[in-house]
Amino acid sequence: MSGNSFASISAVSYYLPSGSLTNEQLSKAFPEWSVDKIMQKVGISTRRIAAKDEFTSDLAVAAAQRLFEEYNLRGDDIDYLILCTQSPDYFLPTTACLVHDRLKLSSAAGAIDINQGCSGFIYGISLARGLIAAGDVKNVLFITAETYSRFLHPDDKGNRSIFGDAAAAVLVSADPAGGKIGRVILGTDGGGAKNLIVKNGAVRFPKTDVQTMREDEDGNLFNDNYLYMNGTEIFNFTLESVPALVKDTLERNLLHQEDIDLYIFHQANKFMLDYLRKKIRIPQENFFMSMEHSGNTVSSTIPIAMKRALLEGKIKKVTKVQVAGFGVGYSWGGTVLQF
Template sequence: MNSAKISSVSYYLPERILSNSDIAELFPEWSVEKISAKTGISTRHIAATDEFASDMAVNAAKKLFHENKIDPNDIEYIILSTQTPDYYLPSTACIIQDKLGVPTSSGATDITLGCSGYVYALGLAKGLVESGQVSNVLVLTSDTYSKFINEADKSVRTIFGDAATATLVELDAAGESISGITYGTDGSGAKSLIVPNGGLRKGTAISPRSEPMLRELNSNGYDLYMDGPDIFNFTIKVVPEALGKILTKADVRKDEIDLFVFHQANAFMLDHLRKKLEIEDEKFIVSMSDIGNTVSSTIPIALSKLVEEDKLKPGMTVLLLGFGVGLSWGGMVVKWR
């Protein structure tokens, strides 16, 4: 039977850096120390004015190709997870196919998911490979949430950063290495994390509190809104349930997992989850202090950094779990090859 594996992961970060000192200058009531304590973040990377999702994804893919001697001509399918596409249409993945020089015989599609997007994209890639449709998939994540954020809204400006990642999923002769895939969706929580303006339908219709004037903001045309307490309560409820389902479906025990790589939402939430789930500190990855919450890119960046630091080695078992905007969640167990 055909099996799919993660062969390699790379990431790209924009050049501009927004530090806690920069934010504290704009909002004197929030000190550098307060921002760090509340979020666990010290700096975040911000896309340039003329830098968009396709640009960042292309940079991440080129880095992956260079580091792993991958020929773009060998890529058979592209999946891009983004909530900040270049255009309403065409698909940003199609633009990326052309920019990368990937053959026109390849498939290319976007999926519009955020914090759980990487897991969903991996699940789709696994299906494409194991069903024999293609022998490899280039999974990309790229989000520029900074373009949605109202500069006067410190509640989200302190959290989100921009980034892109590239992952190659291909056939694995050694046996199944991606298992226990679990998904979840609760669209009733769509109102809790939303860009109310700039789309075809006003978001204030389902999320009245996202109205910029009610938040004492002058609209920037997008005005990303997040109900922090709602997102926190959702996460604390669904993550333990999802973790149990993943372990059961993968037929592994919690103590057999070498590393737990969750969506890097913020340090406070991650610490609460770790304690609630009784996961050893050394197995629970927190990797966001210098990049912030990069939405769909948090998990693959964490994986890439673990490889760079020689903390993720072949044969190790890793549990991935993404959760957030949608509301949506998804997880899986990966045997690292």
């Protein structure tokens, strides 16, 4: 199989679980937070929450099945499956193998997990693009899926107001139709790992029975069995890394800011995105936000927003879309999609 100089996102779908957590429910649990205050701060009214018997593989399969139905695809069309998750069903085997089996993909198709967070969509399409460019495959099914709600302590009002569960599926292919993936910029600073972490539960620090709670600088309660996020440090990292990422991505693709028709960033929260948009001087009409009814779904926010932009007619032929992901790790990545 000869290599290809391009790879395109030729299909995109997503799945949201039916469970939900509304601002009204949060305000009832935390009376000091009004419904209006939550909405103003994070820009989210409802987060979708996986059921107790619904796991990452279930969300991933549902998103892929929707993709197959919407675009008339079959399991035999897929040469490789990449699943991005930080909430796998098991330590081993990889969740991708479980999803591969349930989707009845060919035994000749590879299947692998990648552990990546808010930049995961960019990392995943970069890997898929590389496989296609090498000539090893023609069609990569790339799925992002998370059940972060299981990492959140019931008393952690800050993180519970932000994160939701979801999965998204895209087909990255050698077909020139769709959004051609441009040159990709990636970055890492592991020095920030401690600022967004689930410390206990893996090999270095097993989960404990101790339920002693600590309070962070914003008054949120947490312990090391659950997700901890240092909001101030994450905000500072974002303000430092994302403007440079946007600039470097444009330069790598030989473009200027005025060449971009639509910007789709990781949908972290409204306050952060508004601040970034103003700092980078992106016109509001060119900046797409879509998290109000799903929450911050980690690696799925960009493909979910992309699908909604397509449905709303924001993405048409001859549209350049700059996408940027950033967060846990620290890690970041960006590219330009040419539709």
